[in-house]
Amino acid sequence: MNAPVFTASGLAQRFGLALRGEDREVHGVATLAEAGPTQLGFLANPRYRGQLSQTRAGVVVLRAEDAEAFAGSALVARDPYVAFARIAALFEGRPARAAGIHPSAVVDPTAHVDPAAHVGPHASIGARSRIAAGAVVGPGCVIGEDCEVGEDCELQARVTLLTRVRLGKRVRILPGAVLGGAGFGLAMDAGHWINVPQLGGVVVGDDCEIGANTTIDRGALGDTVLEEDVRLDNQIQIGHNVRIGAHTAMAGCSAVAGSARIGRYCLIGGGAGILGHLEVCDRVVVTAMSLVTHSIRTPGEYSSGTPLMDNRSWRKSAARFKQLDRIARRAPGGGKDDE
Amino acid sequence: MNAPVFTASGLAQRFGLALRGEDREVHGVATLAEAGPTQLGFLANPRYRGQLSQTRAGVVVLRAEDAEAFAGSALVARDPYVAFARIAALFEGRPARAAGIHPSAVVDPTAHVDPAAHVGPHASIGARSRIAAGAVVGPGCVIGEDCEVGEDCELQARVTLLTRVRLGKRVRILPGAVLGGAGFGLAMDAGHWINVPQLGGVVVGDDCEIGANTTIDRGALGDTVLEEDVRLDNQIQIGHNVRIGAHTAMAGCSAVAGSARIGRYCLIGGGAGILGHLEVCDRVVVTAMSLVTHSIRTPGEYSSGTPLMDNRSWRKSAARFKQLDRIARRAPGGGKDDE
C-alpha cells in the first residue's frame, strides 16, 4: 500500500475548514506531541493547549480561539475532533474485500447471497438467511437460520448471528460477537429448570456498531431491538427483549438485563449494569461500574459505589458501613423520621 | 417451515391442564398485550392481571383464581409459566441437524464420532475425543484432546472444548463459550511469572446450559465441576477447581474465582463475583453486582454495594464514606466498643 498524500488546502476544501498559514503536504496524522513536519495533529482538549508551542506538526487542526496562539499552518474547525476524525479516515486503508464467496465457505441452498457481497474463508450461512450487496461476512463467521445482513454491513471475523437476527445497513460487528442466542429464560418445575422457548429475534438499526465478544440475546416473545446508531463497545451483554434508543453509546463490559428499555443519547459507563424491566429515559449518563436498580425518568448523571481508598482506610469505612443504620439512629436528629 | 397448529383441548390433554370455555385453534404464542385471536397468551405475574380484560388472545393460560375474571377460553394451570413454556416449545422449530460429519470438518484419526452424531462445517475434533449419539457439534466448533461430548448435547457454533472436558447428556452450549482452558495459576520465580501446570479437566453434569462467550477453566489438580442442571448465562467466568451445585443458576457476567464451592439451588445475580476458596451453602441468593468476600453458611439473600443516586448527591455521600470511621467514633456511643 502506498500511503496517500494530501495538502492542507485540499483538506480545507474537502471538509469545509479555513486554512491559516502556508499550504503544506500531509502524509499522515499523529498526536501533537508526536507529529512531525509532514504530519497533521489536532488540538481538541484545552488541556493540551500548552503543546501547541512545541509541536513539530506540519499542520494542526484547531478552534479559531486557539489559532491565534499558533504560528504554523492551521486548519480552523468548529469541532477539531470531528474534523480530525474525518481527515484521519483518509489514512485508514481498510482492506478491500472482493465480491464473491470464498470456496471454503458453506452456504445453505435456501440462503441468498447478493453477488456484490463478500463471504470469507470458513464462513457458513444457514437456511433462509440473506446477505445484501456490499456486505462483508468475514473469516469464520457463522450465520444461522432466518437472518438478514443489510447493505454494506461488516462482520469482521468469527461473528455469530444465531437465529432471526436482522441487521440494517452499515452495521459493523467486531470479532467474537454473538447475536441471537437464546435469552436466559428459565422456569423451575418440580426441582428442575426448564427452558422458556425464545421465539423472538434481534433487530439492529442502521449504523450500529457492536464490539468484540459482545453478546445480544434474541427476544422471548417479540424482539430485542437496537435502534439506529447505537454504539456498543467490547464484552457487553444485552438480555432478551431489551430496547436501546438511537445514538446511545455503552462502554466496555456494561450489561443490560432482560426487558429493560434504554432511551436515546444515553451514555452508559464501563462495567455498569442495568437491571431487568427498568426504563431509562433519554440523555442519561451512568458512570462506570454503577448499578441501575430503579427506572430513571430525569435526564442527568447517575452513580453508585464508593470511592477508591487505600485498603487499610477502606477496611475501617467498610466496617462502619455495616453499622450505618445504628450510627444514624444515634446521631442527633437521627431515627425513623430521617427520610 | 409450515407453522404447526394445535387446539386448546389438545393442549389441555397433552399437558394435564383444565380447559374452560370453548375449544379454539392455537397457531402461536404471544404476550397478553400482543396476542391475537389465533394465539395463546399467559398470565403468570399478578402484576399483569389488569391486561386480562383487554387481551385479544384466543386462549390464555392462567391460575384457577384468575380464571373467574376471564370470559374467554382458558387453560387452567397450577404454574402458568411452566405450562406456557411447555406449550411455547411446540412452536420453537429447532433446525434439524442430520447425522454425519460435514466434509469440511477435520476429525483426528484417534477421535470417535458416533454415526448418529452431527458434526458441522469447519469443526475440528482432536485426539482421543469422543462424540456420542445424537450430539450436535455446530459450525466452527473446536474440540481439543481427550474430551467427551455426551448424548444429545448441543454445541451450537464456535464452541471450544480445549482439553479434558467431559460433558454429560443434553448439555447445551451457546456460541463462543470456552471450556477447559488452562486456569490462571501463576507462581513468581526470581521476578518472572511461571505457569503452574493445569493438569485437571472440566466435568459438566447432565442438562447443564452454558451461555455465549462464557469461560470455564480446567482444574489444576482435579477437576472443575458443574453438577447436573446448572444454568450459566452469557459471559460468565468460572475459575479452576470451582464446584457448582446442581440446579444453581447464574446470571450474565457473574464470576467465580478458583476453588470456590457453590451450593445447590443458588441464584447468583448478574455481574456478581465470588472470591476464591470460599464456600456458599445451598439456596443462597446473591444480588446483582455484589461481591462475596466470605463463605456463606446460611441460606438467604446477600448484597453489597450502594444505591443509585444522582451524581451530585452521590459525590457527597461518597466523600463522607471516606470519613466514616471518624464520624462513627464521634457519634454518641461510638468508638471501639461499637462492634
Added chain:
Amino acid sequence: MNAPVFTASGLAQRFGLALRGEDREVHGVATLAEAGPTQLGFLANPRYRGQLSQTRAGVVVLRAEDAEAFAGSALVARDPYVAFARIAALFEGRPARAAGIHPSAVVDPTAHVDPAAHVGPHASIGARSRIAAGAVVGPGCVIGEDCEVGEDCELQARVTLLTRVRLGKRVRILPGAVLGGAGFGLAMDAGHWINVPQLGGVVVGDDCEIGANTTIDRGALGDTVLEEDVRLDNQIQIGHNVRIGAHTAMAGCSAVAGSARIGRYCLIGGGAGILGHLEVCDRVVVTAMSLVTHSIRTPGEYSSGTPLMDNRSWRKSAARFKQLDRIARRAPGGGKDDE
C-alpha cells in the same frame, strides 16, 4: 500416551532440591489430601501443614522448616510452590503440533509462514502477516493484515489478531481472545456518532499470556502495549492506547479504559476497573471489583465497595448511605471543616 516416570533423586538433581528420606518413584502429582504412594504432593501454604501427618503421598515438596515434621520422603525447596510447578510441568503432556500448514487453512499470498511454524485447520492468515518458527496458530484462528506472530507463540484456537498486532516470543493466547480490534473512539457530529479511525496497533512483549475471550483494542494513534511477562486472565478488556508494565497480572473480568498506564508488578483483582487516562505506579494491588477513579502514585493495596451483608441489613445501610452527608453534618464536629 505413556505417563512418564521419575525418581525423587532425579527430580532433586534436576531442580536443585535436597532429598530427605528414601528415594521413590514419582508417577504423577496431586494435592496432599489426594496423593497416593506413587504421587508427589506439596506443602506451600502453612494452612495445610496439618495434612502432612496424614498424607499418603510418596514424596512431598516442602520448606526446610516443615521437613522436620514429616517422616516420609521429602524434597526440600526454598519455594515449594515454584518447585512443584516445575515438577508438575513434566507431567503436562502438551499435544505436539507438527510444522506445516493444514490443507484447510487459507494463507494470503503476501503472508509469510515459517516452515517450522504450525498452522491448524480452518485458520486464515491475511495480507503481509508473518508467522515465525515454532509458532502455533491453532484451529479456527483468524490473523488479519500486517500482524506478526513471534517465535514459539501459541495461539490455541479461535484466536483473532485483527490488524497490526505484533506478538513477541513465547506469547500464549487462549481461545476466543480478540486483539487489534478498533478501539471505541467516537465523536458526536450533528447528532450522529462518527468513528475516530484507529490507526495504531497492539504490541505484546515476550512471555505474555492472554486469557480466553479477552479483548485488547489497537491504538488510535500509536500502539496499545503490553510489556514483557504480563499475565491476563479470561474476559479482560484492554482499551486503546493502554500500556501495561512488565510482570503485571490481572485477574478475570477486569478492565482498563483507554490511554491508562499501569505500572510493573501490579496485581489487579477480578472484575476491577481502571478508568481512562489514569496512571497507576509499580507494585500496586487493586482488590476484586474495585474501581480506580484517580491515578495512584504510591505502591500498596487499594479498594472500593462495601462488605457483603444479608440483604435485610444491607438495605438499611444502603438507605443510610444516601443520607450520609446530612448525618455527617449533624454529627458532633461535623460540617464543612470535616475534610
